[in-house]
Amino acid sequence: MIVIVAGVSGSGKSTVGALLAGRFGWPFIDGDLLHPSANIAKMRRGEPLTDEDRLPWLRAIGDYLDEQMAAGGSALVACSALKRSYREQLLRPPGSEDRVPAD
Numbered sequence: 497m498i499v500i501v502a503g504v505s506g507s508g509k510s511t512v513g514a515l516l517a518g519r520f521g522w523p524f525i526d527g528d529l530l531h532p533s534a535n536i537a538k539m540r541r542g543e544p545l546t547d548e549d550r551l552p553w554l555r556a557i558g559d560y561l562d563e564q565m566a567a568g569g570s571a572l573v574a575c576s577a578l579k580r581s582y583r584e585q586l587l588r589p590p591g592s593e594d595r596v597p598a599d
Contacts, residue, residue, distance in 0.1 A: 524571070530557055531553050532553065560573065
């Protein structure tokens with residue numbers, strides 16, 4: 497099973513995600529750790545990320561979830577995924593035509 501805890505910055509999603517993962521004995525990852533370095537630099541400068549900036553990040557989260565599912569495991573990820581299109585992207589099955597392919 498895959499669980500995504502989504503919410504705005506500072507809402508406690510990482511805290512809740514880590515607690516749930518610990519309770520279930522599942523691996524947990526904070527989606528912020530999967531941002532490419534260019535995104536991190538941009539955020540440190542206070543610049544908002546565009547949808548295009550977020551694509552590699554969404555791919556990285558999707559790849560992580562795919563790996564967990566392929567191994568027959570469960571996982572919990574915390575990420576902002578504020579737009580419906582971001583959440584839909586993460587919830588698409590691996591290999592689906594609508595899923596943004598990894599580079």
